[in-house]
Amino acid sequence: MSATAVGSPPRVKLPRWAVPAAAAVAFAVGYVVFRGVGTLPHDDEAGTFVALTDAREWVDDNKNANPVFLYFINYIRLFIDGLFQTFETVLHALGWPGLLGVMGGIGWLAGGWRIALLGVAGFASFGVLGVWEHSVDTLALVATAVLLSLLAGLPLGVWVGRSPRLRRAITPVLDYMQIMPTFAYLAPMVLFFQIGAPAGVAATIIYAIPPAIRITALAIEQVSPTAVEASASLGATRWQTLFKVRLPLARSTMTLAINQTIMMALSMVVIANLIAAPGLGSDIIKGLSRENVGIMLPAGLAIVVMAVVLDRTTMAAARQRAHAGLSLLKLAVAAGIAAVGVGLAYALPPEFPSALELQMGGPVNEAVRWAERTWYPVTDALKEFTTRLLLNPLDGVLTTAPWWLIAAAVLAFAFWAAGVRPALTALGCLLAIALLGLWEHSMQTLTMVFVAVTVTLAIGLLLGIAAARSPRFSAVQRPLLDAAQTMPSFVYLLPALALFGATRFTAIFASVIYAVPPVVRLVEEGLRGVPPTVVEAALSAGSTPGQLLRKVQLPMARKSILLAVNQGIVMTLAMVVLGAMVGGGALGYDVVSGFSQRTDFGMGFAAGIAIVLLGIMLDRITQGADRRPSPQKRKPI
């Protein structure tokens, strides 16, 4: 039945909504008829899970005998640990004045006194927030992970940029690394690298290396072919061309790669702490188990500040002109600033003066308690409304419909929206999920993702349009978006828990906060990208602002908006696991269980893979829609 809906292109000229509408009716009828048949209920002890758990046990038992461990993995661990400890020792040995000085020096080199001042003030705020020690640990962890990511990622990126074949091979791997929920590979990390900093660094690298490779490859590809040709015709060897032409020309984009790697690494700080890596994450986890936002907020703010400082510093370095170079004078000034700091380290007390520390725990907790008490009736009603009206019905349909009907529906929709290849990929992903034994939980997760993405888009469009219209609004909104994206979500989970209870809605709330910023940015950029001449033409033709938006700006920004949908989905999926800690359940909960109960290892790992499969499915459908000409413009044949 589904095949007919998909496969027969109408010969007669039908209104363009006819085919989708007919398909929708067909699926509705199919659902009513076959409801409850061919569902795939969840089983905690599915064969795939048991097999994976057994594999884990085997590795665990043979860790001390297997040569792979004895001569390879354990050395990697020792090497990472050594590197981390070196960073940690050096950074702590600098003392707080020394580190401030060094940061000032680096800032001066990267972007002059403004950046230097930002660096010093930002790092000083770690002390003021009372989290100096943990901030330095986090810095050491991030530094280790970023250094290793770049050492591996930059050369690989250069290679990928030169070889399209390698690019095709590596792209799905990078996709996988970015969508795979970090929680899902924490358990394997612990298995291979034990608990502690090395496993934390390794997990961070997995998450942080894809942008290093991707952006470097892009930078190398973008180098103008004329420059390369000119260099080759002058008789330069391939290595000379690479080092004297390609790399210098790609320099500023490659700095962006470093920037993104640092940002990604910072977002792993809290997660890495779950496997006993040291740093700011420990305050956040501690706050979570003590119901204390006052403990979490300083650590969360420190992470935001660290992200802002490192971001602005690397971006400033990227903006510098390639040939400005490092003059001796500049180096001398930077060294001078650093030396002053290090010198002061001997004169000043080694611990950050506690008189300067801000005690914010009490008032913050008071404010949170007040909000929890006062807002509860409103938030509770909002939650009930969304859950009963949107979540439960959708959840019911997806979990009681036969699996083949859903698969057919996805196939049809993907074909309509994106074309043949994405449709087949989507179908493959769904079948793999069914084979993994995670169908029911995947459908529940899909429901949450669907609702979260819808809400994210609604808010994102609204804010994006507002920002595109008013530069002032945009300027006010920007730092808030930055904070929403870098603030570890755990910090706002506690108040959310009190306001909404442990429910799927809470999980959706968390993912919306996380996913809105990139959507707003993309929408704003898309709208701003509409050529002013077009806008003027529409206005002079008498369009109202509303018409202008609906008929001109939004359609012309379609590409950006579709990309925003795509990003919204990826970001929402990234929050599925975290959402499970506040009542989200489904796949996310399976992943958390797999991490904390060794008998559930297999289920957790499989659930991680299922999340990736869902991600690839949704990504291909939206990206396909992006590349394809607007379906509304396609004429029925």
Added chain:
Amino acid sequence: MKIRLLAGLLTLGLAVAGCGGAKVEDKPSSAAAPSGSQSAAPASGGGTVKIAINPWVGYEASANVVAYLLKKELGYTVELPEIKEQLAWEGFETGDVDVIIENWGHPDLKKQYIDEKKVAQTAGSTGNKGVIGWYIPKWMVDKYPGITDYKNLNKYADLFKTSESGDKGQLLFGDPSYVSNEDALIKNLKLNLKVVTGGSEAALIKGAQQAQEQKKPLLFYFWDPHWLFSKTELARVNLPPYADGCDADPKKVACDYAEMDLDKIVSTKFATSGGKAFDLVKNFTWTNEDQNAVADDMTNNGMSGEDAAKKWVEANTAKWQAWIPK
């Protein structure tokens, strides 16, 4: 140049660790020990003790008091890495963990790590009695007579309905790492309830606090000792009483959780070479009230673990004097 540096560091690592391959328990510091052995002997004569911090506050309270005494009375350095229960047991094998100060049962882990791998052993009871159970806010007991008897739960199941649990009553559960018989209990006692996975301790506590304040019915998984009992009045639902062996088959459990003697687990290495630190850990034993007092200071009075431990230690000299090895 970077690549040369990397290669150099790698060779160095290989050379330092010798050619016998690196074992799981190897550490960069221990590998370098022969060359820098003088640094391994601190002036205080102690050493480093690593007490894992499991994710609940009562645990942290015990760990902090022991850590405080180890530092102040015996001159040890103490590390408190935060690790979930099961991972902490793995730490015994790798040397990342010396002590788990409050262990809730875990017969499977005991079998694996104590009996089979022989990397850990028990160090006696903490004196705390641990009870897991189903709880409701106190106001419900006064309003709905007989609700604390499991036989009446079906009668009141409607009260616990939420948008998460559909047409059944909701039983809120916490972190997936907790010991749990919930699904079996519901099935075997034929209760009209559904487990809703809260996912964390925070989910349970916030739920309980709002249930008390907003007078919302809530049935949830919880445990004693916990600081929440000093802040929010809770009542326990009586399931069929525990009898020896009634929880032998996890699928057929139809009885309440056993009252557990919480015990301390230490790594075998620490037991043999931990000296006075091990003796102190072994002697450590206190009551639920002691623990709740420290945990309450940490949670609700804004004290750091160390300050709360200090306060308790200063007020209870007689108790801890008995733990200090002579």
